[in-house]
Amino acid sequence: MILKHKIENVKKILLVNKRIFTQSSHKNDEIEGIHVSDDYYLFNDLQTVYRYRQSILEVFRDNYDDFVEINTDSNDLRQNLSNENKILLFYLSSDDIAIYDLNSRKTIETISFDKDISVYVKNGVIVTEGKSYTIKNIISYWSLKNISESLWKHTLPEGFKIVGSVQVIDNVLFFIAYKDNHYQLVTGLDIETGTILYQNQYEVTNENNFVVAKNLNEEDKLMYGYGHVYQVLNPKTGEIILQKEFKENKEYDLLPSINSIYDNKLWFVSRRGKEAKFGAIDLETSEIDFVQSFPLENDGQFDKPVFHQGKIYLHDSNNVLYVLE
Numbered sequence: 001m002i003l004k005h006k007i008e009n010v011k012k013i014l015l016v017n018k019r020i021f022t023q024s025s026h027k028n029d030e031i032e033g034i035h036v037s038d039d040y041y042l043f044n045d046l047q048t049v050y051r052y053r054q055s056i057l058e059v060f061r062d063n064y065d066d067f068v069e070i071n072t073d074s075n076d077l078r079q080n081l082s083n084e085n086k087i088l089l090f091y092l093s094s095d096d097i098a099i100y101d102l103n104s105r106k107t108i109e110t111i112s113f114d115k116d117i118s119v120y121v122k123n124g125v126i127v128t129e130g131k132s133y134t135i136k137n138i139i140s141y142w143s144l145k146n147i148s149e150s151l152w153k154h155t156l157p158e159g160f161k162i163v164g165s166v167q168v169i170d171n172v173l174f175f176i177a178y179k180d181n182h183y184q185l186v187t188g189l190d191i192e193t194g195t196i197l198y199q200n201q202y203e204v205t206n207e208n209n210f211v212v213a214k215n216l217n218e219e220d221k222l223m224y225g226y227g228h229v230y231q232v233l234n235p236k237t238g239e240i241i242l243q244k245e246f247k248e249n250k251e252y253d254l255l256p257s258i259n260s261i262y263d264n265k266l267w268f269v270s271r272r273g274k275e276a277k278f279g280a281i282d283l284e285t286s287e288i289d290f291v292q293s294f295p296l297e298n299d300g301q302f303d304k305p306v307f308h309q310g311k312i313y314l315h316d317s318n319n320v321l322y323v324l325e
Contacts, residue, residue, distance in 0.1 A: 001292060001312060001324040005030045010321040011038050013313050015262075015306045016049050017062065020313070022321070031323070034060065036067075041075070048079040048087060048102075055092050059102060070105060071098075078120040081168055088120050099144065111147055118166045119173075121191065124151070126173065128162055136162045139175065141194060152194030160185050164214065167235070169221055172197060174235040176211065184210045188238050198238035211240070215259050215266065217283065224266045226256045226281060242286060252277060252291045262307035265289065269302035269314070278305060278314060294322070 007028050014021040020033030023042045027035040036042045040051040049060040051067060052075040058067035059077075073091050077100075080086040089098040089107075095114040098107045116133070119126040124143045127150070130136035137160060140153040156162070160177040167174045173189040184204055188197040202210035213225035213233035222241070223233040228249070232242040248254060254277065256268040265280040279291035296302070300316040307313070314322045 003322060003324050004311070005321075005323040007031065007321045007323070008319065009038075010315060010319055012042055013303075013306055013315050013321060014042070014044055014049065015308050015313075016044050017047055018308070019049075020306075020308055021049055021060075031321070045077060045087075046079040046081070047084050048077065050077060057089070059087075061102070068105070070100065070102070074098075078117055078125075081119065081121045086120075088117065088125070109144075111144065113142075113147055115142075119168055121168055126166055126168075126191075128166060130161065134161075137177070139166065139173070139189070141191065154187075154189060154194050154196070156185065156187075159183075167216060169216065169235045172236050176214070178204075186211050186238055188235065197236075200238050213240070215261050217261050219264070224259070224261060224281075224283065226259055226266055226268050228255075230266075230281060230286065232286075244286065246288055248279075248288050248291055252293075254279075254291065258302065258304045260304045260306065265307070267305040267307055267312070269305055272296065272301035272317075273299040276300065276302060276316075278302065278312070296320075 010022055010024045012023040022031050023036045023038055025038050036051055040053045042051045051058050055073050057071045057074045058069050060067050071089055073093050074089045076090040078088045085102045087100050089100045095112050096110050097113050099109045100107050115127045117125045118128050124141055127140045128136040129138045137156040140150040142150050156177050159179040162175055162177050171191050173191045175187055177185040182204055184202045186200045190197055204210050208228045212227040213223040213231040215224050223235050225231050230244050233240050254270045256270045259266050259268050264283050267280050270277040274295045276296045277293050280289040282289050296316055298318050300318045303315045305314055311323055311325045
């Protein structure tokens, strides 16, 4: 791929609903999409893109082709998995949460709830909790119709803590936990009952017999990943259905660390600084399409790659955005 643009001082890039969002001090005409100035904080939850500064929260709406203000006492939200126009708004000044309709731009109901909500699903929420904000070993499901007590609660085995996001695939609640960075626990729960559908423990060793597939492909509901090995996992059963080593790992001295899925390919980045590389794997053939060296200045490291309309956007730790096609 050929470098078309190198743009400095870009804080963030997102691709949501087939739109590119970039955050920087000034809009750059070489990047198509929506620009957000760097005096905001820019995030997304599922398909909802939002920004805030101080206590004013704004959500991007396609029908306005712009951000619209929805609250002056919030900086966080969760989108409903079943209805992207329904969100939860978290107030800054209290433990109150608003159930909010983005179409009417009105609050449907306000409830008091002081727990950490990971996922807003149907008429309930998935909560993670533990000893601290970062050490979480309990997951539970609460109905918003009766928030006084959880419908079910699952506690992980001693020493394990949830790492990364909690995902819902159809009726399965999928998450990964670690103990002492040496043991990995991959769990699938029935979201309605909390029943354990599977719980597989692995040792994180040089033999690479643990789960690296953490990117959900919405097309086939399988998870893909590429680290020391390439792997495909069925999150509904917990089964690793494909695991293979590529000769390119040794040939190009690859150490893939971050993956993303676009256009039926698993895009990956590898290493940092002068050793930085990127490439793609064809999901249909399970073979590497290409690997390309791309040395970075100042020992930079790539973030998660973004691919859109034939262009790949590579953002690095020096806040430089490279656009190739």
